[in-house]
Amino acid sequence: MPDLRGAALAVLTSALFATPALAAPMKAPVPAPAPAVQRQALLLKEVPTQVKMIAFTFDDGPNRRYTPQVLDLLQKYHAHATFFLIGQEVVRFPEMVKKIEASGMEIGNHGMHHKWLHKLTADDIQKEITGGSDAITSAGGKKPYLYRLPGGYASEDASKLLGSLGYTVIGWSVDTRDWRMSATAEGIERIVMRDAAPGRIVIMHDGSIRREATIQALSHVLPALESQGYKIVSISELLRKSSYQALRQLPPQKPCDAKKAKNSQPKKERPRSLIERLRPASQKPSGRKAG
Numbered sequence: 639m640p641d642l643r644g645a646a647l648a649v650l651t652s653a654l655f656a657t658p659a660l661a662a663p664m665k666a667p668v669p670a671p672a673p674a675v676q677r678q679a680l681l682l683k684e685v686p687t688q689v690k691m692i693a694f695t696f697d698d699g700p701n702r703r704y705t706p707q708v709l710d711l712l713q714k715y716h717a718h719a720t721f722f723l724i725g726q727e728v729v730r731f732p733e734m735v736k737k738i739e740a741s742g743m744e745i746g747n748h749g750m751h752h753k754w755l756h757k758l759t760a761d762d763i764q765k766e767i768t769g770g771s772d773a774i775t776s777a778g779g780k781k782p783y784l785y786r787l788p789g790g791y792a793s794e795d796a797s798k799l800l801g802s803l804g805y806t807v808i809g810w811s812v813d814t815r816d817w818r819m820s821a822t823a824e825g826i827e828r829i830v831m832r833d834a835a836p837g838r839i840v841i842m843h844d845g846s847i848r849r850e851a852t853i854q855a856l857s858h859v860l861p862a863l864e865s866q867g868y869k870i871v872s873i874s875e876l877l878r879k880s881s882y883q884a885l886r887q888l889p890p891q892k893p894c895d896a897k898k899a900k901n902s903q904p905k906k907e908r909p910r911s912l913i914e915r916l917r918p919a920s921q922k923p924s925g926r927k928a929g
């Protein structure tokens with residue numbers, strides 16, 4: 639799939655370099671500015687890499703009961719992850735923001751009220767996105783640049799707004815289905831171990847409902863993946879250590895130990911596209927919502 643990877647990288651690079659922060663300094667006199675091109679956000683489901691890294695993501699927190707348990711397990715196994723927080727939950731438990739970041743984890747935006755963006759007007763989409771970001775920064779967290787769509791649903795307005803705000807939208811390629819009320823630890827564990835492959839993005843949840851099954855599954859899959867030579871990383875680490883070197887404006891972070899990966903061969907073929915333009919309902923899961 640070299641064509642896909644090349645095309646994806648080209649799209650990503652051009653979009654990123656179109657951001658004002660990366661534009662060359664302007665010299666006078668300047669011609670009349672061209673009409674602004676409203677670039678659309680890109681959806682990243684996994685990245686092409688031969689290194690045995692998997693990104694873990696946790697949605698719908700912070701939760702006073704479950705988030706600390708997830709953090710303890712991640713730290714126990716020297717793993718990193720990205721937490722996509724809901725703004726209204728951050729307002730309830732603001733202390734969790736600093737606790738997550740102090741644990742070496744990364745925070746992304748999951749909206750203010752977990753509303754499905756394709757159901758909202760452009761004004762309400764903006765409130766949802768900026769409200770989530772403001773809640774995180776007001777609690778002392780870093781300004782997020784990663785966004786996860788509640789339910790995986792998007793619209794053209796949402797895509798344009800997320801793109802103009804500089805967000806990269808993070809999807810998933812391993813849906814643990816822990817959002818189901820009937821989810822079991824065994825079932826979650828089976829999905830993760832079956833679908834584990836370099837560059838994959840795993841979605842789990844640490845908030846919203848009871849998460850005992852997720853916690854129990856996590857306590858099993860982290861050592862199991864470690865024993866297979868995998869490094870569990872945050873989204874930024876995955877991007878930094880992957881083929882997407884174009885993402886060089888990512889903030890500095892302690893490098894992961896990718897060099898110690900024992901096996902550089904990908905586990906299986908990947909039939910899906912890795913990155914694509916964000917489209918309405920672009921990662922709508924079958925049945926119920928995942929994000």
Ligand SMILES: [Zn+2]
Nearest residue numbers: 697698788929
């Ligand atoms: Zn969610």
